[in-house]
Amino acid sequence: MTFEITSNPLDKISSDAVLVFVFAGEDKKSFKPLAGFKYLDKILLGLLSKTAELEKFSGKRGENLLVYSSGKTLSPRVIILGLGKKSEFVGDDLRRAVGSFSRSMKKKLDSVSLTLPTNDEISEETIVIAQLVTEGLLLGGYDFSKYKSKDDKKGRVLEAVIISAKDDDRKEIIGGVERARLYSQATILARDLVNxxxxxxxxxxxxxxxxxxxxxxxxxxxxxxxxxxxxxxxxxxxxxxxxxxxxxxxxxxxxxxxxxxxxxxxxxxxxxxxxxxxxxxxxxxxxxxxxxxxxxxxxxxxxxxxxxxxxxxxxxxxxxxxxxxxxxxxxxxxxxxxxxxxxxxxxxxxxxxxxxxxxxxxxxxxxxxxxxxxxxxxxxxxxxxxxxxxxxxxxxxxxxxxxxxxxxxxxxxxxxxxxxxxxxxxxxxxxxxxxxxxxxxxxxxxxxxxxxxxxxxxxxxxxxxxxxxxxxxxxxxxxxxxxxxxxxxxxxxxxxxxxxx
CATH class of the missing domain: 3.40.630.10 (Zn peptidases)
Structure with a gap:
């Protein structure tokens, strides 16, 4: 899995899907969109909000909703991912939500683009946010398929991840991605040995x-x-x-x-x-x-x-x-x-x-x-x-x-x-x-x-x-x-x- 950091906005990135995040509403009847959702919803003239409302999307942790962008973005799909209630949120919820997304998308996507939640949105340092998201993608995408025939191999989810970010955040994001790669590499070796x-x-x-x-x-x-x-x-x-x-x-x-x-x-x-x-x-x-x-x-x-x-x-x-x-x-x-x-x-x-x-x-x-x-x-x-x-x-x-x-x-x-x-x-x-x-x-x-x-x-x-x-x-x-x-x-x-x- 490759990781690329770009200053291009989400609608100007070509990938199989764009991933955006929301918190669940405290009253279970609504959700609280994060910056990436807000940006694309404006570009798409409210399509994300309307579809989420129609599908009764709540934003609970790991819940995801697929929306087709109808050619208004370079990526044909937008996937809305729930993080659960903000009042109950801890950093691991981000790792697990992204992991759940990664598991559910096996064999479905080759690439995904996203913008990371901000410090203000989830009260974590940028390097930690990058690590949590990267670990979720890598660990959730793991599959032990060594003994399966070639036609039945699930393989790893995703080949490419593109992160839209400000230049000021680039160094911290790279640090978080690299730390996550190291931690995930070791974790996956342990999984392989046990399996x-x-x-x-x-x-x-x-x-x-x-x-x-x-x-x-x-x-x-x-x-x-x-x-x-x-x-x-x-x-x-x-x-x-x-x-x-x-x-x-x-x-x-x-x-x-x-x-x-x-x-x-x-x-x-x-x-x-x-x-x-x-x-x-x-x-x-x-x-x-x-x-x-x-x-x-x-x-x-x-x-x-x-x-x-x-x-x-x-x-x-x-x-x-x-x-x-x-x-x-x-x-x-x-x-x-x-x-x-x-x-x-x-x-x-x-x-x-x-x-x-x-x-x-x-x-x-x-x-x-x-x-x-x-x-x-x-x-x-x-x-x-x-x-x-x-x-x-x-x-x-x-x-x-x-x-x-x-x-x-x-x-x-x-x-x-x-x-x-x-x-x-x-x-x-x-x-x-x-x-x-x-x-x-x-x-x-x-x-x-x-x-x-x-x-x-x-x-x-x-x-x-x-x-x-x-x-x-x-x-x-x-x-x-x-x-x-x-x-x-x-x-x-x-x-x-x-x-x-």
Whole structure:
């Protein structure tokens, strides 16, 4: 998708359609047009207003209405797009509305022209407005069509976007477009990784991708891949216990970003759960939706996608990316309920359920981060169905032992439009994870509060390091899609991390 900025007015731009914006009326009976609508409506002698009234167009978020311009503009069509009520509007509503438009226009338009909402209209800086609109177009237009026949490929929506703007705004618009391109590129890589079949996206595939990322920027990014023997030497018995059931070689992936100059003593570790397919192991999952379990490496996808663009973000502190990658499969070698494994930090884990394997592998990843002297740790994991029950598909659960870190993540997520809700690390629930034969059990002795007890399990492996855990079981993979994502992998978490950096 190409982006062009021109000083030509909307009626003098040739494209398949012009996109204009309106707010919904507070009384649900009218709408409030923005500048682009007002300009074209005057050129078209009130045609937009009359058509919208005739069609009872309300301007709710994502609602769109097609109007033919009858040759009075160089573009034959005008599409009116609703942003919802101004009194309820936040920046993400613009991203989502444009994303909804982008999704609905797949295969229908090759080009679109528009003028951005102004600062006065939506109270955001021009660079932010440009970023929101561009992300909506790019993310909403995503389609994973790799395995479809050529005739059935939907492809990406739009080839060209033309933005009508004043020369004074050009620099900020370019900045917003370029930032959105970077964020969207990383998000789309994560989506592709999550949507890829597990026969392709193996631990070795992820390791090779990490190596290729480092090869593009050898001065800033270093990668180390630990095979089974290397992991054994590190004492990663928990990770390797889960890996026992598969003939696919496990890989522990360590990425490190090294800043050109660093004046801070900070060292951030980003840990991603990397179960490339989760059958449940001996505690096998039911057949319904098991095919979706290729998404259990969504945390790993976040880590790799962030590192694919981190050199362009240029944080001034070192960043570690850690992934314990393995499928969780069934064989005569599989870990079984009742087995005890020792994590890298020396704590023993009684495995009471092999379908709670992600936290077991992450025990070693988190222990490794502590060993590497990370000053902050953030982990992303599709960890519990309990979190989905509590928060649904579009909201991640946040747990943290550090108020400042939790607030930083919430602020970054808000800017990214990635919904998050903080849940408690209830210390009284620690008793539920007790084991009679080991230091800790991998499932609690009560069925309730599963997202909390899983987070408390992970906390056992971070010591006193400031740490945050994001349970992304819901938003990492959607069953029905959203305004900015089709069904499947969403790339949730990538833009939040990039905002943090």
């Amino acid at each position: 890829e079949q597990s026969a392709v996206a193996t631990p070795s595939y992820l390791a090779d991708l990490a190596l290729s990322i480092a090869k593009k920027d050898p001065g800033r990014i270093k990668v180390k891949i630990l095979n089974r023997e290397d992991a054994e030497k590190q004492g990663m018995e928990a990770f390797l216990g889960v890996a026992r059931g598969s003939d696919t070689p496990p890989k522990f992936i360590r990425l490190e970003y090294i800043p050109e100059k660093s004046n801070k003593k900070e060292k951030l570790a980003i840990v991603g759960k990397g179960i490339t397919f989760d059958s449940g192991g001996i505690n096998v999952k039911p057949g319904d939706h098991m095919s979706d379990m290729k998404m259990d490496m969504s945390g790993a996808a976040i880590v790799l996608s962030v590192f694919s663009v981190i050199s362009k973000i240029k944080p001034d502190f070192p960043v570690l990316g850690l992934i314990a990658a393995t499928p969780n499969l069934i064989s005569g070698k599989s870990i079984v309920p009742g087995d005890v494994v020792r994590a890298m930090n020396g704590k023993t884990i009684e495995v009471l359920n092999t379908d709670a394997e992600g936290r077991v592998t992450m025990a070693d990843s988190l222990s490794y981060a502590v060993k590497e002297k990370a000053t902050k740790i953030i982990d992303f994991a599709t960890l519990t169905g309990a979190c989905m029950v509590a928060l649904g598909e579009e909201i991640a659960g946040l747990f943290s032992n550090n108020r400042e870190l939790a607030d930083q993540i919430k602020k970054a997520a808000l800017g990214a439009g990635e919904n998050i809700w903080e849940l408690p690390l209830e210390k009284n629930y620690k008793e539920l994870n007790k084991s009679s034969v080991a230091d800790i059990a991998n499932i609690p002795n009560m069925r309730y509060g599963g997202a909390i007890t899983a987070a408390l399990f992970l906390q056992e492996f971070v010591g006193n390091t400031p740490w945050a855990h994001l349970d992304i079981a819901g938003p990492a993979f959607l069953t029905k899609g959203s305004d900015i994502s089709e069904k499947g992998g969403t790339g949730y978490g990538v833009r939040t991390v990039l905002n943090l950096l």
